[in-house]
Amino acid sequence: MRQSELDFFKEMLETRKTQIIKNILGVEEEMGMLRLEELHDDADYAVMNNNNLVETAIGEQQNKELREIEVSLHKIVSQSYGRCEMCEELISIPRLKVKPHAKYCIDCREIAEKKESK
Numbered sequence: 001m002r003q004s005e006l007d008f009f010k011e012m013l014e015t016r017k018t019q020i021i022k023n024i025l026g027v028e029e030e031m032g033m034l035r036l037e038e039l040h041d042d043a044d045y046a047v048m049n050n051n052n053l054v055e056t057a058i059g060e061q062q063n064k065e066l067r068e069i070e071v072s073l074h075k076i077v078s079q080s081y082g083r084c085e086m087c088e089e090l091i092s093i094p095r096l097k098v099k100p101h102a103k104y105c106i107d108c109r110e111i112a113e114k115k116e117s118k
C-alpha cells in the first residue's frame, strides 16, 4: 500500500477513534447524572433500566470497534495494514474505505461470520 493511502486510513481510524471515545465518555456522563437524580416512582425506574440495557449494548459494540481500531493503527506502524488476517491477501481499498478496521477480506469475512454464528 502506498504511503499516501496509509496516511489516509490512519487519519480515518484516528478520527473514528476520537469519535468513539467521545461517545463512550458521553454515555458515562449521562448515566452518572441519571444515577444522581432521585427516582420518583416505578415508571422512572423502568425507563432507567431500559436505558441501561441499550447503553450497555452500544457500549460493548463501541468498545469492540475501538479495540479493532487500535489493532489497525498498530498494523499501520508495523506496515502490515490492509492484509487479511486469515489468507494474508490484500484487502481491497474500497472495502477499507467502508470499514478501515476490517480484519478480513470479503471472502474470509463470510467464512468468519459463519463460524461466529454457529
Ligand SMILES: [Zn+2]
Pocket (backbone or CB within 6 Å): 084, 085, 086, 087, 088, 089, 104, 105, 106, 107, 108, 109
Ligand atoms: Zn482473506
